[in-house]
Amino acid sequence: MKKFVEHRSVFLFWVLVLTVFILISGFTAVRFSVTKRGLDKDLERRAENVALRIVDAISPTIWDIYRKSDHREYSAEVSSAVLDSEFRDTFVLGVVVYGNFGHVYMGRFRDGEALVGYNEALEKRIQSEADLSFYEAIKNGPMTIGNVRVYLSSRENRNLIRNTLLIDVAEALSVSVLIVACLFFILRKALIAPMRELSIASHVIESLREAVVVTDRKGVVVDVNPFFCRMFERRKGAMVGKPLDLSVESSESVDTLLSIWNGTSKDRVWSGEARVSLEGKRGQVCLCQCLACDVGRPGF
Incomplete structure (x- = not known):
């Protein structure tokens, strides 16, 4: 009988731990969802800032390139000077400046640790790796003469969310065990000990x-x-x-x-x-x- 009671107590302990853990995990899931949406919006905002800075940098010169009949592209030196600084943020995988009909004015991509110039095959690979791409139109007065495309990776955000989630799960499990252990201790002091004394008294009376x-x-x-x-x-x-x-x-x-x-x-x-x-x-x-x-x- 004693072993049965002990087994039932252990079973009840873990049932309560699981129940408290599920309740805490529910709040963790809500916080996780809100945090993820916030990080996604922040990534879009940062991508928009990158695109706007590039538009501001090339707006004074792109009209002259647009009107050329040949060599309608920026030199590698200009492309590097304008775009390389935007790759300081590791979430940027690539930046391409297009004309209205797909013509490429300039582009830079992250290839491992190096930055390389525009390459069509590399762009296709970047497109498959990117989690998000952002467009910003380039205008000359009312006329659109091109657009800037920024390819983004959310890997850092995913790693941050995963690590935070693991910590939250460990914290929820630890808190659940602590709460239930304290509850069992209090109940033991408040109920089990007096019941044991009452049981002893009852045995004495019966004898x-x-x-x-x-x-x-x-x-x-x-x-x-x-x-x-x-x-x-x-x-x-x-x-x-x-x-x-x-x-x-x-x-x-x-x-x-x-x-x-x-x-x-x-x-x-x-x-x-x-x-x-x-x-x-x-x-x-x-x-x-x-x-x-x-x-x-x-x-x-």
């Missing part, structure tokens, strides 16, 4: 060779030992939880017993011979009445 009955302040039977049941030929189950129908017929002892019962007497115990009656069964017995208290409050 006595005298008839013993325990009631609360209202006279309802809380416990009764086997000797009492045999003396008055009653079953324990028929008495516990019901008012004790026991009357003392010895008038000389009734007042003393009542004063102890009501707590008005300085004495807490009375013993002596008395004639008692329980549901019609009468007899002369050696009666002992004791007022039991819990921290000064009458209990039984």
